[in-house]
Structures are given as structure tokens and as C-alpha cells.
Amino acid sequence: MSMLEAAGVHVRFGDRVVLESVDLAVADGEFHGVMGPNGAGKTTFFNVLTGRVKPSRGKVRLGGEDVTGLSPHRIAAKGIARSFQIMTLFDEFSARDNVMMGLPEFRARGLDFVHAVAGDRRFAEQASEALAAVGLVEKGDVRAKDLSYGDRRALEIAVALAQAPRVLCLDEPTSGLGSDGVQRLAALIARLKGKLTIVAIEHDMEFLFSLADRISVIHWGQVVARGTPHELQRNDWVRRSNLGKFA
Amino acid sequence: MAAPMLVLDDVRKVYTRGRVIRRPTFTLQANLSLDEPGIVGVVGPNGAGKTTLFEMMTGSNAPTSGRVLVAGTDIHGVKYRERDRLAIHYHQSYQVRRFRKRIPSAFLTPSPTKMPLVHLFDEPQFNLQDGYIGFMLDFFRKLRDEGRLVILCMHPTAAWHLDILADIAERFLFVAGGGVAQIADFRGLVAEPSFRTYLGPEMTRAADALCQGSVAGKFDA
Numbered sequence: 001m002s003m004l005e006a007a008g009v010h011v012r013f014g015d016r017v018v019l020e021s022v023d024l025a026v027a028d029g030e031f032h033g034v035m036g037p038n039g040a041g042k043t044t045f046f047n048v049l050t051g052r053v054k055p056s057r058g059k060v061r062l063g064g065e066d067v068t069g070l071s072p073h074r075i076a077a078k079g080i081a082r083s084f085q086i087m088t089l090f091d092e093f094s095a096r097d098n099v100m101m102g103l104p105e106f107r108a109r110g111l112d113f114v115h116a117v118a119g120d121r122r123f124a125e126q127a128s129e130a131l132a133a134v135g136l137v138e139k140g141d142v143r144a145k146d147l148s149y150g151d152r153r154a155l156e157i158a159v160a161l162a163q164a165p166r167v168l169c170l171d172e173p174t175s176g177l178g179s180d181g182v183q184r185l186a187a188l189i190a191r192l193k194g195k196l197t198i199v200a201i202e203h204d205m206e207f208l209f210s211l212a213d214r215i216s217v218i219h220w221g222q223v224v225a226r227g228t229p230h231e232l233q234r235n236d237w238v239r240r241s242n243l244g245k246f247a
Numbered sequence: 248m249a250a251p252m253l254v255l256d257d258v259r260k261v262y263t264r265g266r267v268i269r270r271p272t273f274t275l276q277a278n279l280s281l282d283e284p285g286i287v288g289v290v291g292p293n294g295a296g297k298t299t300l301f302e303m304m305t306g307s308n309a310p311t312s313g314r315v316l317v318a319g320t321d322i323h324g325v326k327y328r329e330r331d332r333l334a335i336h337y338h339q340s341y342q343v344r345r346f347r348k349r350i351p352s353a354f355l356t357p358s359p360t361k362m363p364l365v366h367l368f369d370e371p372q373f374n375l376q377d378g379y380i381g382f383m384l385d386f387f388r389k390l391r392d393e394g395r396l397v398i399l400c401m402h403p404t405a406a407w408h409l410d411i412l413a414d415i416a417e418r419f420l421f422v423a424g425g426g427v428a429q430i431a432d433f434r435g436l437v438a439e440p441s442f443r444t445y446l447g448p449e450m451t452r453a454a455d456a457l458c459q460g461s462v463a464g465k466f467d468a
Contacts, residue, residue, distance in 0.1 A: 015346075016342065017342035020342065037379055205377075217382045220342060
């Protein structure tokens with residue numbers, strides 16, 4: 001059984017069809033890459049998976065359970081965490097506080113923040129674990145806005161990891177990163193691979209082709225190609241392009 | 248015998264100017280039949296009417312006279328929301344479903360098919376570097392192999408655009424001078440004097456080289 005499955009997802013905005021019968025089945029522990037030109041419908045597809053856009057047709061299943069059309073927080077509670085193309089952090093808060101706010105137990109306390117932050121060491125420990133996973137444990141007390149761009153990207157992933165998700169959705173995780181930042185992120189993903197089901201939209205082909213188990217190419221709101229990086233690179237035109245050099 | 252995939256039966260589109268005295272500003276005529284699934288390349292100068300042709304084929308722009316039949320059904324007589332089950336218009340990266348609603352949908356007929364039969368790609372953005380061309384071309388072939396008619400509109404501005412056309416298209420429509428000519432293959436297209444004029448000297452040389460060079464084997468076979 002697939003950990004994450006989309007079946008016949010269809011989204012229409014006015015007179016534009018953004019997604020048409022998109023299917024996806026991601027196995028437990030698989031790293032699945034999603035690529036496609038700008039405006040092809042990749043982010044909309046992510047928004048359907050994470051509950052921000054309700055599809056007009058089609059189903060999304062997590063571990064076999066139908067989660068179609070649930071609100072984003074319900075879907076997050078069921079185990080799909082995501083990062084965004086544009087970063088969404090609390091800038092004035094420390095890295096650790098940002099991560100703590102992602103902890104499900106912390107969120108369950110609702111507005112009782114004072115007790116939550118002051119009282120419970122457990123949260124801080126869990127947050128430190130998530131920070132350690134992304135290599136930020138020493139920067140736990142640094143305010144998010146004082147972190148470097150690469151560290152902020154890593155912190156976003158730590159926030160997502162703090163939710164103990166079953167599926168991690170990353171929207172262009174390498175965007176804005178320098179080459180060493182991309183390498184660090186690649187090393188992080190390589191560590192998470194196999195332990196977590198990951199779906200990533202990505203434009204950095206070297207990153208995607210070196211890490212992904214399978215890749216779906218979305219264009220015109222449809223899956224126009226799908227396969228392992230090796231399978232996708234068999235195409236003559238792909239070999240002639242920049243993608244060919246990652247064979 | 249099954250109906251042809253796409254028929255433009257004496258189709259004529261006239262755009263006019265002026266409310267009292269209507270002076271025609273643009274006329275496009277087409278009379279053609281594409282009987283089988285396949286990949287058809289559409290080329291022609293800017294303003295020749297390629298987009299108007301596409302809009303008429305997908306049911307979003309009604310012809311002044313004549314009929315557009317998709318698998319035997321007049322697409323302009325089909326309910327607006329169901330026309331995409333006959334023909335789909337892809338513009339750059341998304342699909343367009345924009346229809347001028349002249350008659351209430353209740354008076355129109357349902358689509359006889361569930362899946363689109365004709366797929367029209369309007370100047371897809373090809374880029375040699377990013378490798379998507381390969382996936383796009385394979386997608387066109389997949390649609391054809393599933394029994395669909397793929398219509399690909401291109402505006403060749405680089406030699407490799409011609410390479411793509413020669414590689415993928417099995418037949419051609421050349422839109423120019425208010426008409427649509429059906430041409431059997433790439434070599435026939437390149438031999439067309441008005442196509443050569445449209446390409447200009449440099450691109451014509453590239454097209455001739457393609458016909459004579461390695462790709463020529465494909466046509467000789």
C-alpha cells in the first residue's frame with residue numbers, strides 16, 4: 001500500500017484547468033521528486049495534498065485513509081508536513097521556539113503558552129532533537145531572523161520534522177541556497193531518506209536526480225512523464241540538455 | 248467506418264470592423280479532414296490566424312460559417328463544460344477553457360466522449376537546456392499511441408525548432424494568406440515557397456539541411 005496517494009486529482013481556476021487527472025502513489029520511505037516548468041501546476045498539486053486547495057474531483061489518501069478536502073491543520077495532524085517555497089517562520093522567535101511551536105503536544109495545549117514554554121523541559125528536548133536532525137542544535141537560541149538563509153531553510157525543515165510527520169512535502173527546498181547550502185540540504189535529505197516519505201518539488205535537477213527514487217514531471221496540469229532518474233535520462237532530448245549530465 | 252478525428256467543413260471566420268457598415272478586417276478559411284490519430288504540426292506567420300484556428304477547433308470561437316466536427320460531432324453544438332471532452336487547448340503551461348456563450352447550455356447536446364480526442368498545444372515553450380522537450384515530445388507520442396490527435400502549433404525561430412517539427416510531426420498545416428494548406432510531410436512543407444519566405448534565408452538553409460541530412464533517412468524509409 002502507498003503511504004501517500006493521489007487519484008484523478010482535478011483543479012480548475014475559472015477558465016484555466018490547473019490539474020487534470022493527476023495520479024501519484026508514493027511508497028513508504030520513498031523520496032519522490034516533482035518537476036515541471038513554471039506554472040505547470042506543481043505547487044497547486046502540493047496545495048491539494050496538504051489541504052490548502054480542495055480538488056473538484058479526485059482523492060488524496062494518506063496510509064490508505066481518505067483525507068481529501070480536510071482542512072490543512074487536520075491533514076497536518078494526520079501526518080503530512082510541508083515547507084513552503086516562500087519561508088514561513090516566526091522571525092522574532094528563537095530557532096528552538098519556532099520548532100517547539102511545531103510540536104503536536106505543544107499545539108495541543110492551545111493558548112496556554114506560558115506554561116508550555118516555561119514548564120515543560122520535554123518540549124525543549126524534542127525541539128533540540130529536530131534541530132539536531134538538521135544540524136542546527138548549536139543555533140537553537142538564535143532568533144530566526146538572525147540565521148543565514150541556508151539555516152532558515154534547514155529550520156523550516158526542522159519545524160516540519162517536529163510534527164513527527166509520516167510524509168514530508170518540500171516545495172523547492174533548495175531555492176535561494178548557495179552551492180554549499182544545497183550540499184548541506186542534500187546530506188540532510190540523504191539522512192532522512194528511507195526513514196520518512198518525502199515528496200519534493202524541485203528545480204535543481206542535480207539535487208533531484210541524485211537523490212530521488214522516482215520523479216514525476218508535471219506539465220499542462222498533467223503527469224507527462226514518470227520514472228526513476230535513470231529511466232527519465234534515456235530520452236534523447238533529455239540527454240542533449242542539462243539534465244543529461246546527471247546521468 | 249468511424250468518423251474522421253477532426254473535420255473543418257468549409258469553415259470560414261470573418262472579423263469585421265464598424266457597426267453599420269461592416270468591413271472585414273480578417274478572414275480565415277479552412278476545409279480539411281484529419282482522419283486518423285497522429286501528430287500534426289501547425290506553422291504560419293504571426294497574425295495568420297493560428298490561434299483563431301485553434302479556438303474554432305476547440306469550440307471557444309464560433310466560425311462565421313461552416314462546421315467543426317470532432318469524431319463526427321459538431322463541437323460548437325456541445326454543452327460548454329463538455330467541449331473539453333472532445334478537444335483541449337493547451338496554452339503554454341496550462342489548459343484554457345474559455346467559451347463565448349451565445350446559446351444557453353440547456354439547448355446544447357452532451358459530449359459523446361468522456362476523454363478528449365483532440366489535443367491542441369499552442370506554442371509550447373521549448374527550451375533546449377532544461378530537458379523538458381524530451382518529456383513533452385514523448386507525451387505527444389503517448390497521446391497519439393492512445394488514439395488521440397495531437398496538434399502542435401510552433402513558431403520556428405531557431406534551427407532546432409525545425410528539428411523538433413521534423414522529429415515529431417507526421418503531417419502539417421500551413422496557415423497563411425487567409426487559408427490553411429494541408430501538407431503531407433516535412434519535406435513537402437519545406438518545398439512550399441510561402442513557407443520558405445516565412446522562414447527567411449537562414450532558417451530555410453537549416454530546413455534544407457534537415458531534409459538532406461541525417462533526418463532525411465526518416466522520410467526516405
